[in-house]
Amino acid sequence: MASVQLDSNKQLERETLTKSSKQLGLTEYWAEREIIENPAYRSIAQPFVWHWRDMQPLLAKASDIVPMEEAYRRALLFANPGLAPKAWMTTTMYGGCSWYNPGESAEVHRHPPSASRFVLSGDGGWTAVDGEKCMMSRGDLILTPNGSWHNHGNDGKEPVIWMDLLDLPLAENLNNSWVMEYDYYEQEEGGEAAKRSTQTITRTEDYSQKIYGIGGVKPTFLSHKRAAGYGSPMYVYRWKHTVEALNRLREFLADPCDGISVEFIDPTTGDSVVPTLSFGVHMFEPGFEPDFQRKTASTVYCVIQGKGRTEMDNGKVLDWEENDIFVVPSSTWYRHINTDPSNDLMLYAVSDEPTLKKLGFLRRQRRQADGNVTER
Ligand SMILES: [Fe+2]
Numbered sequence: 001m002a003s004v005q006l007d008s009n010k011q012l013e014r015e016t017l018t019k020s021s022k023q024l025g026l027t028e029y030w031a032e033r034e035i036i037e038n039p040a041y042r043s044i045a046q047p048f049v050w051h052w053r054d055m056q057p058l059l060a061k062a063s064d065i066v067p068m069e070e071a072y073r074r075a076l077l078f079a080n081p082g083l084a085p086k087a088w089m090t091t092t093m094y095g096g097c098s099w100y101n102p103g104e105s106a107e108v109h110r111h112p113p114s115a116s117r118f119v120l121s122g123d124g125g126w127t128a129v130d131g132e133k134c135m136m137s138r139g140d141l142i143l144t145p146n147g148s149w150h151n152h153g154n155d156g157k158e159p160v161i162w163m164d165l166l167d168l169p170l171a172e173n174l175n176n177s178w179v180m181e182y183d184y185y186e187q188e189e190g191g192e193a194a195k196r197s198t199q200t201i202t203r204t205e206d207y208s209q210k211i212y213g214i215g216g217v218k219p220t221f222l223s224h225k226r227a228a229g230y231g232s233p234m235y236v237y238r239w240k241h242t243v244e245a246l247n248r249l250r251e252f253l254a255d256p257c258d259g260i261s262v263e264f265i266d267p268t269t270g271d272s273v274v275p276t277l278s279f280g281v282h283m284f285e286p287g288f289e290p291d292f293q294r295k296t297a298s299t300v301y302c303v304i305q306g307k308g309r310t311e312m313d314n315g316k317v318l319d320w321e322e323n324d325i326f327v328v329p330s331s332t333w334y335r336h337i338n339t340d341p342s343n344d345l346m347l348y349a350v351s352d353e354p355t356l357k358k359l360g361f362l363r364r365q366r367r368q369a370d371g372n373v374t375e376r
Contacts, residue, residue: 045090045298045329046082047312052120052323056161059099063159072106074099075164080327086169089327090298092352093277094168097325098152100125100160105153107197108184112176113168114231114274115150117142118302118348120163120323124156129235130227131202136162139239139304141264141348145274147228149184151198163302163325165350167276208236212267224268231274232266239304246283246346257293257335257366257376259284261349272354284308284338284345293376294333295364297353301326301336306345308338333367 006014021028035041059076066074075096079087088094094113102124117127118141125136129150134142144150154160185193186200204210211219212234218224226233245262254260263280264273272278281304284290307321313333318326328334338345356362364376
């Protein structure tokens with residue numbers, strides 16, 4: 001920044017100007033320019049990994065000493081150190097790992113952030129949403145889009161652990177002040193509407209799969225508007241179908257950065273499953289050497305199968321293994337390496353790319369081994 005020498009009178013006037021500006025709630029751009037323009041001053045998410053081997057014992061301890069009734073969620077939240085004091089993963093995504101003992105449940109509620117669950121451990125967990133009881137197994141993706149009434153529980157014989165992920169920071173940054181609603185009412189038979197802590201299951205078992213589980217086919221005699229109408233009407237995406245799809249794609253040339261990858265979509269529109277976030281899985285076969293990439297979108301990953309590392313610029317490396325969860329923030333050069341010589345690596349990926357795309361902020365680049373950078 002250029003430094004201009006002022007005479008003593010003008011210097012005094014400058015000091016008065018600064019004082020007057022402050023009193024009027026004004027800030028001098030020339031004094032703040034460095035802070036405004038230099039990314040180093042911004043509060044941004046850092047690349048970070050939460051290891052399952054560290055989290056699981058803490059959750060197990062909490063399951064014993066933190067009663068479910070205390071908060072109706074027994075979750076450890078992922079707090080990115082770059083975003084303290086907020087417990088956010090990125091400036092758009094919030095998440096945690098929740099533990100439900102057999103027989104435990106959380107009461108029905110709804111909120112503007114769209115939410116997802118991705119089961120890490122245990123069978124018997126369920127989420128009820130818009131009258132559908134969605135049973136949850138490892139690797140399944142369960143959606144509760146913006147404004148849909150939902151509740152959770154565990155009917156199984158073992159604890160269930162899942163990863164919750166919401167676009168809550170985005171909703172908060174956009175001043176969405178209507179946060180949580182617990183006033184859920186249902187019409188009693190022949191009587192008045194009564195407040196309930198659970199919702200009645202009104203849809204047939206495995207409704208989402210029965211209606212939308214066969215790709216390329218959409219029933220034409222049923223309504224596809226569910227809950228508030230935001231996001232996909234298909235609420236359950238089964239891991240066994242994801243694996244089947246990925247296996248069928250092996251014969252095709254993989255993406256140079258993301259390997260063989262699929263995105264879960266709204267089957268009625270082809271769009272992302274919620275308006276703000278995309279959900280998908282990347283598969284990296286043994287020995288695959290991806291190119292580096294970067295994008296203005298941020299991504300949260302969960303290692304559903306395999307082990308490896310994420311290499312970034314400046315020599316930063318995140319090592320991870322099964323069930324670990326990690327963040328690659330916006331604008332970071334990175335690539336994922338499968339370090340297992342004989343097994344596929346499967347990464348569940350959640351990105352705020354749909355939001356950036358809609359706002360005209362999305363930019364993606366690939367850097368090849370020779371250093372050549374191209375737009376994607
Ligand atoms: Fe919720």
